[in-house]
Amino acid sequence: MHPLLMFWGRxxxxxxxxxxxxxxxxxxxxxxxxxICSRRVAGAQRIHIPAAVPVDGKADSQSLFGLSLQLxxxxxxxxxxxxxxxxxxxxxxxxxxxxxKLAVAEKYGLSTRxxxxxxxxxxxxxxxxxxxxxxxxxxxxxxxxxxxxxxxxEEANASDQDTKNGDxxxxxxxxxxxxxxxxxxxxxxxxxxxxxxxxxxxTALSSVTxxxxxxxxxxxxxxxxxxxxANASTLDGEESLIHSHLxxxxxxxxxxxxxxxxxxxxxxxxxxxxxxxEDMANMYLTDKQAGKPHGVEEHQSVxxxxxxxxxxxxxxxxxxxxxxxxIRRTEETIQYTLSVRRNQIMVLEARIEIxxxxxxxxxxxxxxxxxxxxxxxxxxxxxxxxxxxxxxxAVLASSLYGMQRLWRIRRARLRV
Numbered sequence: 001m002h003p004l005l006m007f008w009g010r011x012x013x014x015x016x017x018x019x020x021x022x023x024x025x026x027x028x029x030x031x032x033x034x035x036i037c038s039r040r041v042a043g044a045q046r047i048h049i050p051a052a053v054p055v056d057g058k059a060d061s062q063s064l065f066g067l068s069l070q071l072x073x074x075x076x077x078x079x080x081x082x083x084x085x086x087x088x089x090x091x092x093x094x095x096x097x098x099x100x101k102l103a104v105a106e107k108y109g110l111s112t113r114x115x116x117x118x119x120x121x122x123x124x125x126x127x128x129x130x131x132x133x134x135x136x137x138x139x140x141x142x143x144x145x146x147x148x149x150x151x152x153x154e155e156a157n158a159s160d161q162d163t164k165n166g167d168x169x170x171x172x173x174x175x176x177x178x179x180x181x182x183x184x185x186x187x188x189x190x191x192x193x194x195x196x197x198x199x200x201x202x203t204a205l206s207s208v209t210x211x212x213x214x215x216x217x218x219x220x221x222x223x224x225x226x227x228x229x230a231n232a233s234t235l236d237g238e239e240s241l242i243h244s245h246l247x248x249x250x251x252x253x254x255x256x257x258x259x260x261x262x263x264x265x266x267x268x269x270x271x272x273x274x275x276x277x278e279d280m281a282n283m284y285l286t287d288k289q290a291g292k293p294h295g296v297e298e299h300q301s302v303x304x305x306x307x308x309x310x311x312x313x314x315x316x317x318x319x320x321x322x323x324x325x326x327i328r329r330t331e332e333t334i335q336y337t338l339s340v341r342r343n344q345i346m347v348l349e350a351r352i353e354i355x356x357x358x359x360x361x362x363x364x365x366x367x368x369x370x371x372x373x374x375x376x377x378x379x380x381x382x383x384x385x386x387x388x389x390x391x392x393x394a395v396l397a398s399s400l401y402g403m404q405r406l407w408r409i410r411r412a413r414l415r416v
Contacts, residue, residue: 082118087179088149089196094183108133108144118142118153125208125269129279132288134197138208138269139262141171143200147285150200152176174207195286198301205309208266212316215259220323223252227330242334249327256324263317270310274303347406354402361398362391 079100086095101112109132117126117137128135136143142153152172182199194202230245273279280299287294 082115083154084151085154085176086149086151087183087200090148092183094180104144108146110135124265127269127273129273129276129282131282132285134201134283134285136201136204138204138266139171140169141175141204141207143175143204145197145200145285147195147197147289150179150196152179171207171211174211175204178203178207194301195284197283197285198305201283201302202305205266205305209309209312209316212259212263212266212313215255216316216320216323219252219255219259223249223256223323223327226252227327230330230334242338246331246334249331253324253327256320256327260317260320260324263313263320266313267310267317270306270313273306274310280306350406351403354406355395355399357402358395358398362395 079102081098081100082104083098084096086097088094101115104110105112105115108130110130114128114130114135117128117135125139126135126137128137132146134145136145144151144153152175154172179200182203226245226248230242230249233241233245277296277299280302281294281296282288283299283302284294
């Protein structure tokens, strides 16, 4: 408490209160202390209780505070359920199930903080290496890998529209098909020389790069078709058709930028793994389970694996950038052609305006002369012919002078 308030309180306690003075200094001191303290308590409550929190304690998900609160509590929500598909190493059938975050974290020696990446709809890919497992988050692909099985996770509350949207879940679908083919091959007696965890890693990386490459190839075909049509319509096509082609090119360019960004993100993830020797050595889960852990420098197979897909994702990014450069040059050519057309139209309009100005000057002189002046020239048989000739000469001279000035202006602009 403030020393001045303590002084007023002690003083009010020592001084008596007389009947004739019902509101003595002691009461004033006590009331002052109580009022200030109550205001301080109320102020403290206003500081520590946000105004955005409703009375019932439920946060509004549409507000910034409510949405931030929900997102911040995701890693601590151990009861959040996740659907998964499990692909065992020694069994020819895969299994479906539902598990909570807490159950998954306890079973695999993880924390709910590690599983937070599985809740993200998009963002940068992640590869987390832990003591007994490897977590992969590559766009829509969320996989937990161990030495004897792999779990492909999905959102438990995913809508039917998102599930049926093949483009959004393309990577996970390709991964699932490859893993099912692997189980079918195992059922037929075909064995894989790689450790199981490395096979799952290669399947995941192959699925991601294959989807990116397929998107690039499809976009390349569309871009080639549109650019051919745009180049053909630039010379003799209508301007509305050219603008339509430009809008289509802009949309394809946006898709190519998305492919390039995702390819660079995958390349960055590969680079991060290649920079950590300890993480690459810890990825040998089968040998670690057998009591043969690898040293920090013993990771040649994993290094070769990530180097291959590092180069593949980099190549996709470079090809996408090259195609966008070709699109940019085509756009500049089309814009230049349209600018030339507009300049020709402007020159034509300027010439017409010069002719109209010359005719207007001639008709103005004729109007002034014919309606307001009397000089008896109307009695001459040659007056009309002379007036018409003079007017034509004036129009021709004005037009030639204007065209010459326009030519000089255009020539000066070209020199600049």
